[in-house]
Amino acid sequence: MQAEIDNKLVPNSIVQAYKQAYQNAEKAGTPDGRIQAYAKVIEFCANTSSCRWNPNIKRNVLLYWAHNNIAQALKEKNQPLEALKYWQKAVYLAGDNRQKINIWERMLETWGNAPVSVTQRCEEIIRLSNLLSEAYMREGLLNEVARLERLKEKVVNLVKKAEN
DSSP states (O other): OOOOOOTTSOOSSHHHHHHHHHHHHHHHOSHHHHHHHHHHHHHHHHHOHHHHTOOOHHHHHHHHHHHHHHHHHHHHTTOHHHHHHHHHHHHHHOOSHHHHHHHHHHHHHHHTTOSSOHHHHHHHHHHHHHHHHHHHHHHTOHHHHHHHHHHHHHHHHHHHHHHO
């Protein structure tokens, strides 16, 4: 039988902090609740020297998920620029190519609607498309590379039109 986690207890490991966050996020059911819950995982690691100074696989995976979940909640709250900041941190923590692809695809979609200038939006879409193309090449997903090349072509044409 699995013991329930007492959310009033201070976690002594990042695993416990993440389990508490997951339970609190599920209970909250709102973007704000999920943000608050997963922010506690990031705070735990920032405030615990054994977590902060020991970047192992388990720690990185849990921080990756925490950042990803916060970013997704921020996107739901229509705060795309804040979401992008958390996804950028998640990419840094990503353990493999698939995780990076997942985050870059989300970022690409989010930049398409970000409240920034057309030029900045286009520059970011091209930058992310290049990163994704390289990752898809490593995975042998040539159809995805072709899709991104078409997207970059459209974006470059848009930039040219905006400059005229």
